[in-house]
Amino acid sequence: MKLLCLSNGHGEDVIAVRILQELQQHPNCPNLAALPLVGEGQAYSGLGIPVIGKMQRMPSGGFIYMDSRQLMRDIKGGLLQLTLAQFKAVRSWAKSGGVILAVGDIVPLLFAWLSGCDYAFVGTAKSEYYLRDEAGVLPRKSWGERSESWWGSVYLPWERWLMSRPRCKAVFPRDKLTTDILQQWSIPAFDLGNPMMDGILPEIPPAIFYERDAELKETKRSLIITLLPGSRPPEAYDNWQQIILAVDGLIKVFSRRSIVLLGAIAPTLNLDSLRQVLVSQGWRKLEEVTELAISLVEDPAAETFTKENCSLILTTNAYSKCLINGDVAIAMAGTATEQFIGLGKPAIAIPGSGPQYTPAFAEAQSRLLGLSLILVKQSIDVATAVQSLFRDPDRLQLIAENGAKRMGEPGAARRISNCLMERLSS
Structure with missing residues (x-):
């Protein structure tokens, strides 16, 4: 089996690398490749995994969703040409068969769907906690902010559509609350934790002994x-x-x-x-x-x-x-x-x-x-x-x-x- 990992940002690259490192330990490890869609993908260096397609650092550093001015700077810096070149690389890779792991937000998820391959998605960018907690929807100040919860999930309908396609074999949200919400739309969501916490503490922490003083x-x-x-x-x-x-x-x-x-x-x-x-x-x-x-x-x-x-x-x-x-x-x-x-x-x-x-x-x-x-x-x-x-x-x-x-x-x-x-x- 061949597997191409798509990620879009430094933090997403790090999470992707942790998953790929675990895949490399599997007895039936796939033939791995990667394409970081944002930046130069330094996290992949030293992993021994070939990187396909074009990479380029954009002026915004990947934060275009926070400021429209950053988006304009990236467009002037060649964002559209870069995106087209990357999409062509993904389609070319997909023609020989394989599966795709998309890590990040809707951009790698959309690339995965457009590839024609089976795919899985690790959703790093969104959590239901942005809109609600276990007690219900969070109070927001403005009409625009309150409208964010009208869609029923932090993931918008077109994102949920991409996650519910038959070729989407698994979705790994950040937390249990998000998993529970996505499962309401028959999305194959699994609550397996957040790779962001890997490598900081041992999985089995040492026992704590309390002293009298x-x-x-x-x-x-x-x-x-x-x-x-x-x-x-x-x-x-x-x-x-x-x-x-x-x-x-x-x-x-x-x-x-x-x-x-x-x-x-x-x-x-x-x-x-x-x-x-x-x-x-x-x-x-x-x-x-x-x-x-x-x-x-x-x-x-x-x-x-x-x-x-x-x-x-x-x-x-x-x-x-x-x-x-x-x-x-x-x-x-x-x-x-x-x-x-x-x-x-x-x-x-x-x-x-x-x-x-x-x-x-x-x-x-x-x-x-x-x-x-x-x-x-x-x-x-x-x-x-x-x-x-x-x-x-x-x-x-x-x-x-x-x-x-x-x-x-x-x-x-x-x-x-x-x-x-x-x-x-x-």
């Missing part, structure tokens, strides 16, 4: 805060500036407690730009790697900065450690914020200027993630939000339960790959 130790240990500025320059540098301003407020509010900040920095970012912001705000860099940095992020290349009662660790090599060890996050990111909340932890979000983390994006993300994501209007509000959180243990317990429910358990990529082999081989 655990509560006392908790009040005396450092407050650990994960900083998530996003991964795309130059937006991430502006986000970093806002996050560091928020930290100044935390230093004042928690002046009697030691604070440790874990800066989870994407390798795509220039550390010099981040260092300059820190130095301009009065942070001092330590010359040697501290034991604290080694114990928390296990990265000998990590850099440590200090200011008053606060230490800040910058690392580009310990993303998962930064998520796992943080008590709360200050977040201006997409996937990283969702993964942090999936660990059962709260995040404070500051809307930025975009093109990704705009006020509209942050508001939509707060609907997706529910009470686990706390939106504030500006940086100075972060400290008060964190202080309020840690005064309410019942709220923290609800946040822990909510995160697991909205983002699922680890191991989704393996479960999806096994289901794919069953559904696409039959």
Whole structure:
């Protein structure tokens, strides 16, 4: 069997790669190929899977649905010609037979249907939580926002039509709520979890043993805060500036407690730009790697900065450690914020200027993630939000339960790959 994977975005590429890696472990692994429809598909490099068709980075970075101006920039940058070339590549590949795995939104799904092949769809972009929760439809402010729920699902009728075709053998939504809704239209939807949570925690976590003085130790240990500025320059540098301003407020509010900040920095970012912001705000860099940095992020290349009662660790090599060890996050990111909340932890979000983390994006993300994501209007509000959180243990317990429910358990990529082999081989 031949399988072509279509994905449209960096986050979608990463999810696709996790599923393909699991397929490679299958005893009857298909002959795999891939086509990233957005960007240059760096996530596929090193996987040993051939990439077919044309790839090109667009000016928007893939965020055309948030801003019509970004769409116009992409069209001027050759979007239409790129899309046509990619479609021709998919049709040419399909002529020799095979199946397609579409990962992302309606674009790869439409390509899969137009190919004439059997196909499966991993829906990463949409969730019913954008419109409703288990109690019902969410209240919205404007008429336009309220009209979004009129279609009966976050997936529009033409998207549901594509998912209900006989050639669509399986659909893997983000969460159980979305799966339950799609099944109402006889769509072959399976609730197998969200691959976004794979690779962060082990599928079987170690046992936790509570000590008698655990509560006392908790009040005396450092407050650990994960900083998530996003991964795309130059937006991430502006986000970093806002996050560091928020930290100044935390230093004042928690002046009697030691604070440790874990800066989870994407390798795509220039550390010099981040260092300059820190130095301009009065942070001092330590010359040697501290034991604290080694114990928390296990990265000998990590850099440590200090200011008053606060230490800040910058690392580009310990993303998962930064998520796992943080008590709360200050977040201006997409996937990283969702993964942090999936660990059962709260995040404070500051809307930025975009093109990704705009006020509209942050508001939509707060609907997706529910009470686990706390939106504030500006940086100075972060400290008060964190202080309020840690005064309410019942709220923290609800946040822990909510995160697991909205983002699922680890191991989704393996479960999806096994289901794919069953559904696409039959």
